[in-house]
Amino acid sequence: MNALSAADDLAHFRRGAVDLVEERDLAARLAKARAAGRGLRVKFGMDPSSPDLHVGHAVQLMKLRALQQAGHTIVLIVGDATAMVGDPSGRNKLRPQLSRADVEANLVTYTAQAGKVLDMTRTEVHRNSEWFDAMRFEDVLRLASKATVARMLERDTFEKRMEAKEPIGVHEFLYPLMQGWDSVMIRSDVELGGTDQLFNLLVGRDLQEKENQAPQICMTLPLINGLDGRKMSKSYGNAIAFTDSPAEMFGKVMSLRDDVMGDWFRLLTGLDEGEIATLLGGHFREAKARLGEEIASFFHGRDAGRAARDGFDRQFRDKELPTDIPVVEYAKPWPADGVPLAVLLREIGLCASSSDARRLIEGGGVKLDGAVVADVNARIARPTAELLLQAGKRKFAKLRAQ
RNA sequence: GGGGAGAUACCAAAGCGGCCAACUGGGCCAGACUGUAAAUCUGGUGGCUUAUGCCUUCGACGGUUCGAAUCCGUCUCUCCCCA
Structure with missing residues (x-):
């Protein structure tokens, strides 16, 4: 044969x-x-x-x-x-x-x-x-x-x-x-x-x-x-799925514990033992980034893998805004006295409920155009330009009023 | 077939008539810090157009009570022991 x-x-x-x-x-x-x-x-x-x-x-x-x-x-x-x-x-x-x-x-x-x-x-x-x-x-x-x-x-x-x-x-x-x-x-x-x-x-x-x-x-x-140390399973929410975006894959890999990296390299990448040993002997963050890039690349291609890594670095290492912030159109008529921020966050999908949004605001996790909002009951007037909303570290939206 | 124990939020587990939207731990979310979405520390973890307020929740349905997760009845499901 x-x-x-x-x-x-x-x-x-x-x-x-x-x-x-x-x-x-x-x-x-x-x-x-x-x-x-x-x-x-x-x-x-x-x-x-x-x-x-x-x-x-x-x-x-x-x-x-x-x-x-x-x-x-x-x-x-x-x-x-x-x-x-x-x-x-x-x-x-x-x-x-x-x-x-x-x-x-x-x-x-x-x-x-x-x-x-x-x-x-x-x-x-x-x-x-x-x-x-x-x-x-x-x-x-x-x-x-x-x-x-x-x-x-x-x-x-x-x-x-x-x-x-x-x-x-x-x-x-x-x-x-x-x-x-x-x-x-x-x-x-x-x-x-x-x-x-x-x-x-x-x-x-x-x-x-x-x-x-x-x-x-x-x-x-x-x-x-899985990412939390339990058996990887979709139902535990600790899995990296084949259908995850390159950015999701990369980000999830970056949250792995340092000590499991070796297994991941050996079982999920084509890298040989020598190269793996060199990577693990170097800087852990670098090694993990390489792992994330390898995995994202396997499923989405080299370019997407590299882009995922760059995007992550910009967002979390350099604390820049992601490049692909979704723009949300606010379709409802805007009330004259503004919309309560908590309600707004729920309506554009950044928070699960307005109570959830309130908690986030109280915890200092909500930013409007980069500035932390302190008032739970803040009302937002109809924005004239695009308004940048941040709910926590990962959720962003640009709001545009009708 | 007989006897006993139990069902509480994502999971585990307290509570056993008002102080309970419910102890605590895990998970999760956020904040601080950081090489990271790691570790650690801190706060949060039903819903509501704006709250020292209102509404819904403790297996299900009824009942007692001014008031029930907590007491009573029926039902559904689970576990254990004996046969």
């Missing part, structure tokens, strides 16, 4: 991996596949329960991309059936079951976003409803009989939830089995996941063995924590 040496081939898999069960199996299977002139089938499941991918997913996708380029077949499973259960991994709560319609909508954006990293023309995509919809209850029972309750309770997430007296739905036990069954159906050679997925991956291995297939190799990659 290509001139890769066996050692290089294996190294592609090993780089960055936390668990590799079993590495010896992998070496053997890899050699066999190469001898037959093909690559391995590498499975990765995506749970379309939240609408957008974030850089936490990118860790896995970058790995898949490298493997794809090395000639392996990537099999993407969109878990539209499993999404209706909700993966118990890393959760301490029962997750709401999603409706088909929700899943359907998420699925479209998901695959499109995955295409930002993977070559989708060479990627096999399946929804697991393809096989789960065809199952009868009898089939479900048969599948459920392949694992024991004790085995399921080994999962630390279930254990923690039991201790915390949180409810656990019976259907949640089905999740690992469903994910494992996916492996059987697509005859996967390797399944990739985050470290929190190891249990699920191993269930797939067991099931394949019971179905007389060669058990898949289970490979996990480190989880990247």
Whole structure:
């Protein structure tokens, strides 16, 4: 297939991996596949329960991309059936079951976003409803009989939830089995996941063995924590999404803790170890800015990445105003005695409510044309020119009256 | 099937008849400081056209009371123990 040496081939898999069960199996299977002139089938499941991918997913996708380029077949499973259960991994709560319609909508954006990293023309995509919809209850029972309750309770997430007296739905036990069954159906050679997925991956291995297939190799990659140190998740609001603007991406990276930078460099950029070491040995702010630029550039292109960095420097380091302040037209008629500032801030969307705006003003966070407003009850007369409004550090608007 | 415990704001968790828009911690927002949207410190964290005021909130619905998150009834949901 290509001139890769066996050692290089294996190294592609090993780089960055936390668990590799079993590495010896992998070496053997890899050699066999190469001898037959093909690559391995590498499975990765995506749970379309939240609408957008974030850089936490990118860790896995970058790995898949490298493997794809090395000639392996990537099999993407969109878990539209499993999404209706909700993966118990890393959760301490029962997750709401999603409706088909929700899943359907998420699925479209998901695959499109995955295409930002993977070559989708060479990627096999399946929804697991393809096989789960065809199952009868009898089939479900048969599948459920392949694992024991004790085995399921080994999962630390279930254990923690039991201790915390949180409810656990019976259907949640089905999740690992469903994910494992996916492996059987697509005859996967390797399944990739985050470290929190190891249990699920191993269930797939067991099931394949019971179905007389060669058990898949289970490979996990480190989880990247979100901006607040918790697991990165859109629902925690601590994620950098694929759809974030370059400026958002850069800014979020700049708010990372210094000590996680190394992981981010290794897992999300193509920089080699030597360069990473040099960066981390230098000035932290510089290193972090480089990281932000790399990430913004990967998703939006070099120019956008650089522009994001420049914009951030101007706004936060040099404390200049951003260049792209939105201009807001105030459409309503302007009362003769002016508009209360708190109300104005709400109406143009700078604050969530007028009470919120009042608090901001009391805290000294509101500026009009650069001057801090001290009076909570200030009324604003109809401006003759553009009026610059600042609510906190990040929200700006130029107001124009009708 | 039997017995017990519980449901409070984004999360956790106090409050158990008026002093409660509700202690405290986390998160979040803002201010100061800074290499940063880090750390630290300080303040804030239902809504209202302007407030030592008004309106809505403590699982749901009813009731008692001058007055209820707090007492009573029914319902919904959760956890634990026994079978």
